[in-house]
Amino acid sequence: MDELKRLRHELHKNPELSNKESGTALRLKFFLSRYRPDELIQNVGGEGLLAVYNGVEPGPNVLFRADMDALPITEINKLPYASSKEGVGHMCGHDGHMTILSGLAVQLSNKPPQRGRAMLLFQPAEETGEGAARALADLTQRGYSPDYAFALHNMPRYPSGSLLLSRETFAAASKGLVVKFMGHSSHAAEPEKGLSPALAVARTIEGLIHLSKTASGYSDYILLTIIYARLGEIAFGTTPGYAEVMATLRAFKNEDMALLTKYSEELVRKVAEEQHLRVDISYVEEFPAAVNSTEAIAYVENAAREASIPTVELVRPNGWSEDFAHFTLHCKSAIFGLGSGVDHPELHRPDYDFPDEIIEHGVNLFEGVARQLLG
Ligand SMILES: [Zn+2]
Ligand SMILES: [Zn+2]
Numbered sequence: 001m002d003e004l005k006r007l008r009h010e011l012h013k014n015p016e017l018s019n020k021e022s023g024t025a026l027r028l029k030f031f032l033s034r035y036r037p038d039e040l041i042q043n044v045g046g047e048g049l050l051a052v053y054n055g056v057e058p059g060p061n062v063l064f065r066a067d068m069d070a071l072p073i074t075e076i077n078k079l080p081y082a083s084s085k086e087g088v089g090h091m092c093g094h095d096g097h098m099t100i101l102s103g104l105a106v107q108l109s110n111k112p113p114q115r116g117r118a119m120l121l122f123q124p125a126e127e128t129g130e131g132a133a134r135a136l137a138d139l140t141q142r143g144y145s146p147d148y149a150f151a152l153h154n155m156p157r158y159p160s161g162s163l164l165l166s167r168e169t170f171a172a173a174s175k176g177l178v179v180k181f182m183g184h185s186s187h188a189a190e191p192e193k194g195l196s197p198a199l200a201v202a203r204t205i206e207g208l209i210h211l212s213k214t215a216s217g218y219s220d221y222i223l224l225t226i227i228y229a230r231l232g233e234i235a236f237g238t239t240p241g242y243a244e245v246m247a248t249l250r251a252f253k254n255e256d257m258a259l260l261t262k263y264s265e266e267l268v269r270k271v272a273e274e275q276h277l278r279v280d281i282s283y284v285e286e287f288p289a290a291v292n293s294t295e296a297i298a299y300v301e302n303a304a305r306e307a308s309i310p311t312v313e314l315v316r317p318n319g320w321s322e323d324f325a326h327f328t329l330h331c332k333s334a335i336f337g338l339g340s341g342v343d344h345p346e347l348h349r350p351d352y353d354f355p356d357e358i359i360e361h362g363v364n365l366f367e368g369v370a371r372q373l374l375g
Pocket of ligand 1: 092348
């Protein structure tokens with residue numbers, strides 16, 4: 001355990017932003033090579049790392065994922081292992097997730113699986129939502145397509161070390177909607193000679209808010225938040241000819257996200273048509289909903305029971321998104337929470353620090369799942 005704690009502190013002290021996790025990968029490689037995985041593959045989906053432990057008999061490919069990236073947040077904690085980089089910090093606890101997965105490597109090296117293949121994936125670029133899909137495509141191409149996938153995320157506000165379980169959706173689907181209205185500018189004294197998107201912006205903002213509050217047909221929670229709008233330039237002599245409106249769409253179910261997307265697009269196109277504007281609609285930072293499979297989540301529940309880890313059932317899914325969702329679309333998967341403590345600072349805060357005391361529970365849960373599937 002002391003060794004794992006030291007690894008966690010080393011990772012914490014040396015955080016790296018999304019897609020820049022090369023130093024982190026090197027530290028992990030150094031640690032893992034002492035525990036002799038059958039294979040240690042670098043540059044998976046970017047700076048990712050895959051450690052493989054093979055069983056002797058045939059069986060499933062079971063993947064366990066930890067995210068590697070830190071955030072552009074300056075840590076304010078006064079710790080001996082506080083971030084050594086101004087403006088970058090492990091404020092989401094991915095240092096702890098990587099340590100837990102390294103702990104699983106220690107266990108598997110002591111007692112290798114009987115059958116199948118344990119695949120320990122250290123995944124880059126979770127915070128930007130790019131890493132999971134990239135790593136999955138890469139693994140599939142290399143012939144390491146998983147049959148099962150598991151991940152965890154620490155969660156403040158819940159009892160330390162408890163399993164936080166959601167039987168269906170664990171984290172919401174979300175996407176950024178980008179709307180661009182193109183008219184043409186004119187002199188502010190002659191607005192009739194231009195084609196201003198001013199009214200279109202107003203109607204789009206009002207319409208999108210209204211539709212997310214009133215439209216029916218959804219089976220679960222949906223949310224639309226206007227996050228940005230821009231019209232013309234600060235030029236008092238000019239009638240604007242260009243505008244942008246952006247919103248974040250969220251839903252607990254992928255079907256509801258499809259419906260919310262359809263309604264939003266219909267509204268935007270109708271507004272553009274009425275105002276005789278050209279319109280361009282695009283999406284950024286798309287996350288599907290992370291939906292657990294019944295079979296996979298049962299393995300996690302069993303593992304908690306065997307290790308006497310208390311379980312808390314989440315009343316509702318998390319409103320945030322997780323790029324592990326791409327795995328849930330690919331194979332039988334489960335992602336669950338690990339309580340960081342009721343009084344623990346929230347994720348992404350400058351005073352957050354992953355609690356070392358929950359590392360052991362995380363390792364036990366992952367190992368419990370691995371033993372059920374791989375022996
Ligand atoms: Zn985060
Ligand atoms: Zn995170």
